[in-house]
Amino acid sequence: MRISELSRLSEVPTATIKYYLREGLLPAGQRTAATQAQYDDGHLQRLRLIRALIGPGGLSIAEIRGVLAAVDDPPESPLELLGQASEALGPQGSTVDDSAAEPAADGPGAARAREILAAIGWQVVEGSKAFTQLAEALEAVDQASITLIDGGVQRYATVLAELAAAELDTVPMESPQTAVRQAVLGTILIEPLLIALRRLALQDAAARRFGNDDTPLP
């Protein structure tokens, strides 16, 4: 198909498609004339994937390039594969102001993260981005003096460990390509789903507790 047809089917403007082509996110089409190229279903799939990663995934162009590289050329071991899924990403919202992140390696957040991980007995890579993110998140919760739920961080950890085991069951192991695709994209695209559901769950819990009468606070 021509680029105009690709644009129509994907609902992505031609100028944006050309930008993705220039950035190397989308492979070049089959050239048919000096100024014309043909695109196929693979281009359409890839385009939909890029839009999913940019939109709800909230990834930068650089992060998408890293993710697509992992999808196109997956690592050999399953463990490395899963690691790559989370390392391809910065912390949530990191694009805003990376400099604001404290160097967490030896801060109080890192000590607290180590303590919690030891208590729950998780095997994780201490130098990984996710570890730094945990340390920073714990420090922020602490600095803002938020009260945690009964059971604290460990309660969240228990729930997420159960979900992680179930998510791992969805990773097809027949081929590295399909495995890395599910692992990387699952990591990225389930996150916005979780966040949206959590905010709606809070709305529902509040509506149930306080009803619609809008009784003023004491």
Added chain:
Amino acid sequence: MRISELSRLSEVPTATIKYYLREGLLPAGQRTAATQAQYDDGHLQRLRLIRALIGPGGLSIAEIRGVLAAVDDPPESPLELLGQASEALGPQGSTVDDSAAEPAADGPGAARAREILAAIGWQVVEGSKAFTQLAEALEAVDQASITLIDGGVQRYATVLAELAAAELDTVPMESPQTAVRQAVLGTILIEPLLIALRRLALQDAAARRFGNDDTPLP
């Protein structure tokens, strides 16, 4: 204390503190001379809060202004209060490229979101940002052809409903100020904690399943 002392205690550069003062995120100090002002513990607390929101929270200056306005001048009803907490925020990562978000109100994601919410019986505001985020997240999962865990979206929803009820228990209802503070900050700062824990849970699950021998994929 002087601004230099405030900078030392908060580990925030003086230039950054002055920027927050100019942006109105931080209230002005008590002027003691033409070029000097005194700051107190309230300024230090507010500064730590701003840093938590910018760093792990990943909020933009505009979003922080909205959040701080809610904290400073909370709404009267508990329900409105909780709503404000999630409405103060854009979608996760929205700062990257808002234009990439499809108009979801009548897309397939919105229909799917309505269907799921009806099945689980949540009372949520359909026009809310969180609803749009759910619709977009569902569309992204669908477009990327990710396999969901056994039980699908409803399994995530069940888990998050339990956590939401527990989180609501932590909101102190003695005063609107303390309530909105916990509700708003809890919504924002627990999210990065959940995301970090989920990525680490996936690392741990993978390490358990595949061990450290790094057997290549078939």
